[in-house]
Amino acid sequence: MSTTINETGRDVGRGFVPAVLLSVVLNPLNSATISVGLTVLLAALHATSAGITWIVSGYYLGSAVAQPIMGSLGDRLGYRRFVLVGFMLVLLTAFLAPLSRDLWVFVGWRVVQAVGTSMVYPNAIGLVRRWRAQQLPTILGWIGMAAGMALAVGPALGGLLIDQFGWKAVFWLNIPIALAAGVLMLVSAPTDDAVGRRASSRGTGDWGGSLLFAAAMVFLLLFSTSSSGTWVLLLGGLAMLAALIVWERQQGQPVIPIEWFRDGRFSVVALITILTNLVMYLALYGVPVLLETRRHLSVSASGLMLLIFAGMLALASPIGGRMARGPLRRIPYAGSALALVVAGTLLWLTNTHSLVLVGLALALMGLSFAISNVVLQQLVLEMRLPGESGSASGLYSLMRYVGTMASSVIIAWAFRGSGHLTILYGGMVAASFVSLILAIGVPTRQRVSGGRTA
Numbered sequence: 001m002s003t004t005i006n007e008t009g010r011d012v013g014r015g016f017v018p019a020v021l022l023s024v025v026l027n028p029l030n031s032a033t034i035s036v037g038l039t040v041l042l043a044a045l046h047a048t049s050a051g052i053t054w055i056v057s058g059y060y061l062g063s064a065v066a067q068p069i070m071g072s073l074g075d076r077l078g079y080r081r082f083v084l085v086g087f088m089l090v091l092l093t094a095f096l097a098p099l100s101r102d103l104w105v106f107v108g109w110r111v112v113q114a115v116g117t118s119m120v121y122p123n124a125i126g127l128v129r130r131w132r133a134q135q136l137p138t139i140l141g142w143i144g145m146a147a148g149m150a151l152a153v154g155p156a157l158g159g160l161l162i163d164q165f166g167w168k169a170v171f172w173l174n175i176p177i178a179l180a181a182g183v184l185m186l187v188s189a190p191t192d193d194a195v196g197r198r199a200s201s202r203g204t205g206d207w208g209g210s211l212l213f214a215a216a217m218v219f220l221l222l223f224s225t226s227s228s229g230t231w232v233l234l235l236g237g238l239a240m241l242a243a244l245i246v247w248e249r250q251q252g253q254p255v256i257p258i259e260w261f262r263d264g265r266f267s268v269v270a271l272i273t274i275l276t277n278l279v280m281y282l283a284l285y286g287v288p289v290l291l292e293t294r295r296h297l298s299v300s301a302s303g304l305m306l307l308i309f310a311g312m313l314a315l316a317s318p319i320g321g322r323m324a325r326g327p328l329r330r331i332p333y334a335g336s337a338l339a340l341v342v343a344g345t346l347l348w349l350t351n352t353h354s355l356v357l358v359g360l361a362l363a364l365m366g367l368s369f370a371i372s373n374v375v376l377q378q379l380v381l382e383m384r385l386p387g388e389s390g391s392a393s394g395l396y397s398l399m400r401y402v403g404t405m406a407s408s409v410i411i412a413w414a415f416r417g418s419g420h421l422t423i424l425y426g427g428m429v430a431a432s433f434v435s436l437i438l439a440i441g442v443p444t445r446q447r448v449s450g451g452r453t454a
Contacts, residue, residue, distance in 0.1 A: 013188025032154025071394025089116025148314030312366030
């Protein structure tokens with residue numbers, strides 16, 4: 001296989017970037033293909049509407065907990081090996097998850113699948129920054145395009161597969177992708193054993209912090225899905241979060257580096273990341289359910305509507321990559337936040353009565369996310385040193401998943417009764433508006449030394 005020599009003098013196969021792009025589509029593809037089949041899954045697994053929260057959030061809870069851990073371990077033990085093991089877990093769930101006959105068994109396999117994709121994503125980004133650092137913004141734009149294509153194809157493909165072969169087929173789709181990505185990674189990515197030797201004496205991970213974070217999220221999800229809203233669950237979740245903060249501040253290598261948030265700019269970017277993903281996944285999961293229940297569209301038809309959102313995301317992501325390289329990231333981000341406000345307002349006003357306006361709103365959301373996702377991820381990486389790339393990517397993903405899990409809770413609330421659509425649309429507009437206001441805190445200049453932003 002042809003190779004190129006990067007700045008470190010190591011050979012990088014030309015299949016490296018395609019391997020990375022295939023790696024990162026696993027997560028959005030598994031989100032998108034299942035988004036149009038929630039009603040089918042609830043029926044097949046004999047679950048109530050509260051099952052939506054666990055089908056969606058079980059996956060993202062596993063990802064939110066696992067990505068910072070796997071990114072941190074990759075920083076110390078080597079990115080490539082974690083990517084390859086992640087592929088093996090994805091293949092395992094592709095064969096075993098379709099055997100589920102119960103909601104909780106299914107959710108369990110979704111969590112295992114999440115751990116697999118969580119081993120892949122932050123460490124693939126770490127490999128890019130290690131071997132193709134000068135091309136990082138460009139490749140992040142390509143990654144956004146690949147993710148957009150996965151989101152674009154995913155709903156329509158998921159709807160087609162579910163209509164023709166049942167929900168099990170959305171898991172089988174992972175098999176050829178994981179195999180192809182794994183082979184390309186094996187033959188093109190240099191081994192990074194040196195990373196592991198340097199880190200061999202630095203511990204094996206912050207498992208206490210990981211368990212506290214997982215417990216906090218489970219308590220809060222149980223509270224949000226409880227019909228009586230038991231306050232003991234809420235208090236338990238808040239207590240776990242408080243314990244997590246205290247614990248992490250005492251760790252030398254915390255899985256969630258609380259100290260990073262002392263930088264006000266980092267905190268602003270983190271909050272914006274949560275809010276934008278909250279809005280995006282309210283649309284990704286909420287709009288199909290509305291179209292299927294209110295407009296009585298088929299699963300495949302609602303998937304085609306989401307093609308508008310994801311198609312725009314795919315087409316515009318390279319533009320986001322170019323904007324991420326520029327010194328004035330605040331301006332394009334503010335424009336993307338304004339597009340979110342307009343899109344959420346359109347959906348609220350039309351309430352899916354006009355498919356044309358729904359399509360316009362979805363297109364605006366795709367354009368917004370294409371810009372904001374690349375800009376925000378580039379900013380997070382710039383604020384940390386190159387040796388922290390896995391941890392930074394994992395924490396960035398965690399912030400995205402916090403927004404995603406919050407969206408699943410809001411969707412469950414919204415669909416408990418016919419009069420709660422204000423929760424869905426109001427939440428979208430409010431979160432979009434706050435992210436627009438926060439644009440003033442987005443860093444604008446890239447400092448050359450140290451890889452930090454000014």
